[in-house]
Amino acid sequence: MIPASDPVEAPGADAQGANRRSLVLLASLVAILLAAWGAGRVAERWALADLRRTAQAALGLQVGALRAEMQKQASLPLALAADPEIAAVAGASPSGPLVASVNRRLAQVAEATGSAVIYVIRPDGITVAASNAGAKGSFLGRDYGFRPYFRQAMGAGAGSQFALGTVSGRAGLYLSRRIGNADGVVVVKIEFDGVEAAWRKSGDGVFVADSRGIVLVASDPDWRLTTLRRIDEAERRRIRETLEFGDAPLPDMPLFPMAGTTDLVRVGQGAQPARVALLLDAPIPGTEWRLSTLTPLGRTVERERIQAWIIAALVTGLACLGLTALAGRGRRNRERLARASAQRDALEARVRERTLELTDANRLLRLEIEERRRAEAERERLGRELAQAGRLAALGQFAASMAHEINQPLAAIRSYADNAAILVQRGRGAEAAENTIAIGRLTDRIGGLTRQLKGFARRASPKREPVALAGILRNALELVEARAAAAGIPLVVEPGPPELHVLGDGPRLEQVVVNLLQNALDAVGGRPEPRVGLCVRETDPGRVAVEVRDTGPGLSEGLRAQVFDAFFTTKSDGLGLGLAIARGIVEDCGGSLNALDNPGGGAIFRMDLAKAPICEQDPARGAAAVGGPARAPLEATT
Ligand code: ADP
Secondary structure, three states, X not given: OOOOOOOOXXXXXXXXXXXXXXXXXXXXXXXXXXXXXXXXHHHHHHHHHHHHHHHHHHHHHHHHHHHXXXXXXXXXXXXXXXXXXXXXXXXXXXXXXXXXHHHHHHHHHHHHHOOOEEEEEOOOOEEEEEOOOOOOOOOOOOEOOOOHHHHHHHHHOEEEEEEEOOOOOXXXXXXXXXXXXXXXXXXEEEOOHHHHHHHHHHOOXXXXXXXXXXXXXXXXXXXXXXXXXXXXXXXXXXXXXXXXOOOOOOOEOOEXXXXXXXXXXXXXXXXXXXXXXEEEEEEOOOOOOEEEEEEEOHHHHHHHHHHHHHHHHHHHHHHHHHHHHHHHHHHHHHHHHHHHHHHHHHHHHHHHHHHHHHHHHHHHHHHHHHHHHHHHHXXXXXXXXXXHHHHHHHHHHHHHHHHHHHHHHHHHHHHHHHHHHHHHHOOOHHHHHHHHHHHHHHHHHXXXXXXXXXXHHOOOOOOOXXXXXXXXXXHHXXXXXXXXXXXXXXXXXXXXXXXXXXXXXXXXXXXXXXXXXXXXXXXXXXXXOOOEEEEEEEOOOOEEEEEEEEOOOOOOHHHHOOOOOOOOOOOOOOOOOHHXXXXXXXXXXXXXXXXXXXXXXXXXXXEEEEEEOOOOOHHHHHHHHHOOHHHOOOHHHO
């Protein structure tokens, strides 16, 4: 049977569903985070690539600008070294007015070109003229013979050095040129305050370092005179001795390369948290310096990354939602299919079960039918045995009766024989002949009795074959018509359809009909309006009734109960065997014979027989049977 609960909806299904949902949620979150992280990385990379391009371009511009600035100043010493007044002032014992004039000119030139200081040094290293003459911290009279830029110019004709001013304490680039043939040196000091201010304005970190990695110019004043690389102690000592950078401690520049990158650094900002910047550098042509830019990654990369995070998270979230919905639909489909499959299985199981039940019931029914058949056969056998037993039981009674019946004719025969002998002796032949005729009649009677006895005692063989009912009736009527005609009793016959066949033994059924007709003729004898009827009727499907009616005295209930008993007779010459034998014959043929009271007066004997299928040969056979045993009526009743 189909179980009451749905087999798919197991009790743990809810818990499983909740677990699955949690897992899906977790997986979705992980996917969203991974996608956001990955997208952030990609966006960061793209943004960095953009930034690099921009910074590279800016770096080129910065180098170009610085170089232009330096070149503008670089030609100045050359021009001044060729000036005769300046050469004169560097010579031995220049006049006071000359020096004053040169000082004025140098101040004008410095003012015009933006140089920090311009001064003239004699071959012995003493400054003889300067643009800052007269000002506090003037270079006049100071000895710069130790300066490398002086020595380079005196030796090679030109020199340059970035150094701290020993007087001003301000760093700057010293460009020097020899006057004539070692007649002195003209020096132009360039300070980069303006450049640094411009760099600061741009927001980017920019600095220039020399070949040793010492930062000379920087947008951030804190970076000045810091080092990108470690400076060994000997070099430091040399720097101190040459007063190149005064007593500057030359600390490390606060730049920290970021692991896994080539050009990203963290830039320390004192107490401020370090920020990440892109470090690019390029050589400054014509010098041994390199210009570096520090472009903060700042908000651009951050914004790109956050945007990528948001977009990736949204897209992944939507994708997860879509996938979850799809998976949910797939799961629901699978569940629906599983439910349908379970129902189909249950239905099939139910059909199988029902089929088994039906098979069992069918088997039981067949057994029952078989049992009933056996019981029916047994009942028939017992019925036959009983009838036979009844016949045999009756036989004793019959034998006694027969002895009595036979004794009387035997006694009469004896008497007739004795009388005949006497009559013959007395010559009364005619009378003797009458006696012998009487003897013959009596022996006939005895012969009839023995025949009856034989027929009664013989066990009927149940012969059932299709026989034409019309033939049976015709033969039977032939035997009684003469008697009826003689007695003036009309026979009313309704023979039924000529092709009607019944199952049975044709000749013996004829005996039955003859017996019934003769009993009817007996019954109507001496009655007013005597009439005997014979009619055939089809009753139930497959059954045929043959009725013999008469207008005789009829049968009371008490008589109806006895007429079929052997030896019951109300006739003086009757044997009371006719109806008993007739019923036995009809029952042997599978039919029944009953006596009915006719409410309209008279008796009805109804013989009920099984109808046989129509057979072409049966009428002939039925007709042929008429000439045989049917011609021997039940003499006991006549
Ligand atoms: P029998 O004819 O030798 O008496 P049956 O067995 O043929 O023996 O008949 C038994 C008895 O049934 C008859 O004696 C008669 O009393 C009664 N009987 C038979 N047929 C009829 C009938 N058609 N009408 C009235 N009684 C009948």
